[in-house]
Amino acid sequence: MSRVGKKPITIPSGVTVTVAADNTVTVKGPKGELKQAVDRDIKIEVADGSLNVGRPTDQIRHRAMHGLYRALIANMVKGVTEGFVKKMELVGVGYKAANTGNVLDLALGYSHNIIFEIPKELKVATATEKGKNPEITLEGIDNQLLGQVCAKLRSLRKPEPYKGKGVRFSGEVVRRKAGKSAGK
Numbered sequence: 001m002s003r004v005g006k007k008p009i010t011i012p013s014g015v016t017v018t019v020a021a022d023n024t025v026t027v028k029g030p031k032g033e034l035k036q037a038v039d040r041d042i043k044i045e046v047a048d049g050s051l052n053v054g055r056p057t058d059q060i061r062h063r064a065m066h067g068l069y070r071a072l073i074a075n076m077v078k079g080v081t082e083g084f085v086k087k088m089e090l091v092g093v094g095y096k097a098a099n100t101g102n103v104l105d106l107a108l109g110y111s112h113n114i115i116f117e118i119p120k121e122l123k124v125a126t127a128t129e130k131g132k133n134p135e136i137t138l139e140g141i142d143n144q145l146l147g148q149v150c151a152k153l154r155s156l157r158k159p160e161p162y163k164g165k166g167v168r169f170s171g172e173v174v175r176r177k178a179g180k181s182a183g184k
Contacts, residue, residue, distance in 0.1 A: 005066035009051040009074050012081050017051055017073075019044050025073055029080025032141045036076060038069050051077075072144075079141035086150050089133040092157075092165035097126045097134045104136070108157040108167070116153065121145060135170065 011017055015029040023038045038044060042065055043054040051073065055066040078084075090097055096107040102124060104116040118124045122140035136153070140146050150169070159166035161177040168174060 003067075005053055005055065005063075005070045007070065009053075009070065009077055011046070011049050011051060011077060015077060015080060017046050017077070019046065025076070027073070027076040027080050029077075031080050031083050034076045034080060034142060036069075036072055038073075039065050042066065042069050044069075044073075075143040079143055083139055083141050084143050084146050085137065085139040086146055087170035088136045088138070088150060088153060088167055089170050090136070090167055091133050091159065092163075095134060095157075095165075096128065097136050099124050099126045099136075104153075106156065109165070114156055116156070118149060119145060122149060 012029075015027065018026045018028075020026070023040050023042070023044070025036050025038055025044060027034050027036075041056055041062060043056070045052045045054065053066060053070040053073065055062040090106075090108070092109060094107060094109060098105045099118075102118040102120060102122070104118055104124060104126070106114040106116060108114060118138070121142055122138055122145065125137045126134065127137070128134045138146060138150060154167050154169070157166045159168045159172070159174040161175060162179055164174045164176060166174075
């Protein structure tokens with residue numbers, strides 16, 4: 001039995017969870033509404049303030065989906081109550097970030113600025129303080145979308161191992177390499 005899958009999800013007050021006939025889970029809360037299509041083999045039961053996810057057999061496919069859908073639904077419940085926040089920092093000389101609405105303008109050491117449009121479901125804020133790296137703060141209720149956008153931002157200039165320059169998550173530790181050693 002999946003350790004993650006068999007753990008029940010507690011539904012906080014103010015959150016409603018409904019399961020449609022086509023096995024689509026809808027979670028509504030104070031911050032918004034999220035939907036997730038669930039495989040037809042996975043059973044979802046909502047009873048007195050908690051949600052349980054069950055599987056029919058011990059097949060590898062069922063075991064994998066059991067924990068997956070439990071985690072996705074738990075993230076949906078957390079998202080509509082608290083929301084998710086991710087912070088990224090730009091490390092490098094001349095790296096800058098500015099936003100107007102949901103359009104992010106990034107200077108990442110290329111010959112041109114990168115204009116990146118953030119989906120309307122997410123909120124973006126940029127901060128530049130003297131003596132600190134520019135910071136991008138993304139927040140939203142959909143953890144999948146938030147992670148995908150952060151991964152796309154990071155892929156624009158991945159942190160390199162020699163000087164550590166690039167776009168990284170706040171608190172991320174980049175493994176550093178020693179450069180070329182001097183001659184004899």
